[in-house]
Amino acid sequence: MPRALITGTTGQDGRYLAQLLVAKGYDVFGMVSGQANPKIQMVQEETPELEFIEGDLQDLSSLISVVELVQPDEVYNLGAISFVALSFRQPELTADITGLGVLRMLEAIRVIGGAQDNSIRFYQASSSEMFGKVRATPQTEKTPFHPRSPYGVAKVFGHYTTVNYREAYGLHASSGMLFNHESPRRGLEFVTRKITNGIARIKLGLQDKLVLGNLEASRDWGFAGDYVEAMWRMLQQDEPDDYVIATGETHTIREFLSLAFEAAGFDDWKPYVGSDPRFERPAEVDVLIGDATKARERLGWEPKVDFPGLVRMMVEADIVAEEARDNHWWSVSRARARSSPTTSACCGRSTSTSGPAPTWRSGCTRVRRSRSRRPGRAASASTRRPRCVARSDPTRPSCGRRATKPSPETRCRACSRGGRSSSPSSTVCISSSARCGTSSPSSGTARRRPPSSSTTATRATR
Numbered sequence: 001m002p003r004a005l006i007t008g009t010t011g012q013d014g015r016y017l018a019q020l021l022v023a024k025g026y027d028v029f030g031m032v033s034g035q036a037n038p039k040i041q042m043v044q045e046e047t048p049e050l051e052f053i054e055g056d057l058q059d060l061s062s063l064i065s066v067v068e069l070v071q072p073d074e075v076y077n078l079g080a081i082s083f084v085a086l087s088f089r090q091p092e093l094t095a096d097i098t099g100l101g102v103l104r105m106l107e108a109i110r111v112i113g114g115a116q117d118n119s120i121r122f123y124q125a126s127s128s129e130m131f132g133k134v135r136a137t138p139q140t141e142k143t144p145f146h147p148r149s150p151y152g153v154a155k156v157f158g159h160y161t162t163v164n165y166r167e168a169y170g171l172h173a174s175s176g177m178l179f180n181h182e183s184p185r186r187g188l189e190f191v192t193r194k195i196t197n198g199i200a201r202i203k204l205g206l207q208d209k210l211v212l213g214n215l216e217a218s219r220d221w222g223f224a225g226d227y228v229e230a231m232w233r234m235l236q237q238d239e240p241d242d243y244v245i246a247t248g249e250t251h252t253i254r255e256f257l258s259l260a261f262e263a264a265g266f267d268d269w270k271p272y273v274g275s276d277p278r279f280e281r282p283a284e285v286d287v288l289i290g291d292a293t294k295a296r297e298r299l300g301w302e303p304k305v306d307f308p309g310l311v312r313m314m315v316e317a318d319i320v321a322e323e324a325r326d327n328h329w330w331s332v333s334r335a336r337a338r339s340s341p342t343t344s345a346c347c348g349r350s351t352s353t354s355g356p357a358p359t360w361r362s363g364c365t366r367v368r369r370s371r372s373r374r375p376g377r378a379a380s381a382s383t384r385r386p387r388c389v390a391r392s393d394p395t396r397p398s399c400g401r402r403a404t405k406p407s408p409e410t411r412c413r414a415c416s417r418g419g420r421s422s423s424p425s426s427t428v429c430i431s432s433s434a435r436c437g438t439s440s441p442s443s444g445t446a447r448r449r450p451p452s453s454s455t456t457a458t459r460a461t462r
Contacts, residue, residue, distance in 0.1 A: 074122075123234060137287065138246075181245075203265070
């Protein structure tokens with residue numbers, strides 16, 4: 001049974017590739033850095049057959065240990081700082097992991113497998129960002145590189161390092177220049193997933209607006225599940241080589257927005273989308289479109305999911321995910337309210353669960369999340385008004401507001417000063433004057449109260 005080692009296992013491509021290789025009968029090992037990776041459990045649930053092993057692309061000795069322990073037939077190097085915007089903020093870290101990490105992994109393979117007749121096959125995940133400010137359209141394996149970001153520069157270094165080890169040591173090392181490939185597993189920091197997740201939240205009334213950067217950027221987008229098959233096919237060839245993997249179509253962010261909002265049931269996306277220069281790159285890549293003729297002819301690879309199908313898949317997945325997350329929030333809130341005899345899930349005030357059912361009260365300062373289920377519309381102001389759902393005495397709920405309306409304002413019959421009745425049968429004067437302070441029933445003649453000792457003393461001094 002063949003053995004495969006994948007770096008970047010918890011990323012979008014690593015998850016799809018692990019499932020593909022397991023389905024093809026491989027023993028698959030996923031390299032992870034550190035013990036507190038929050039995605040490990042999720043990936044284990046998706047692919048129980050996957051075995052994790054610790055290693056770090058910044059540490060050559062750990063990579064040598066990993067390769068020696070796993071003894072892989074194939075190594076897929078997908079690990080990288082892959083978010084272009086982050087590479088501008090952390091260029092040194094990007095160069096160390098995305099660039100030098102490739103060199104370290106190739107050196108580990110050379111050390112363990114030997115400099116001659118090395119049987120370990122290596123795949124390097126190169127990127128269309130290497131083309132940057134393109135010299136020719138569409139881009140092929142022969143198009144010169146002109147990267148426009150630290151990420152693209154690091155990828156160029158990794159790409160040429162792969163070529164060098166192939167030529168210098170005879171390694172079966174191939175490089176896939178993959179153009180943009182997306183899926184519901186794409187990270188939320190990427191623009192495509194940011195759009196589809198934001199649309200899902202807008203549709204469910206959880207968000208009002210989507211703010212993006214450059215809407216004119218044009219990309220060649222494909223489905224990640226199709227692209228990982230191309231990776232595997234490269235390592236099945238007798239001779240290593242470099243391949244462009246792309247759909248051959250280019251689409252702008254505006255086109256993506258239009259299809260995504262349409263898939264969610266919106267007629268027009270413009271009222272929901274804004275633009276902010278903060279999200280624009282310091283050096284933009286305007287147009288990318290790949291020519292995958294070589295991959296089609298030599299690998300027999302073809303993309304199966306078209307652009308509209310990809311957009312629709314991502315939107316539908318995000319709507320289901322956000323709705324499940326929202327329902328889970330409500331279920332947890334209700335469970336806490338039922339399980340605690342003294343605490344309300346909404347206000348957190350002391351209440352009694354044996355009292356009447358929760359009542360909405362507009363005066364409570366505690367705000368509960370609104371639930372709007374109107375397709376294509378955000379929650380209205382009325383659905384967001386402050387509400388109290390505390391269980392308590394209906395005449396005095398835990399938020400301190402009276403459940404019954406106060407009686408209408410009446411007049412004191414003795415002094416005609418305004419006041420509010422404390423009960424339907426009597427009138428209380430709220431005057432601060434010492435000569436009043438009378439209390440009278442709502443009908444009949446007002447009765448004067450006996451003067452207090454302080455009032456008597458005042459009259460005596462006069």
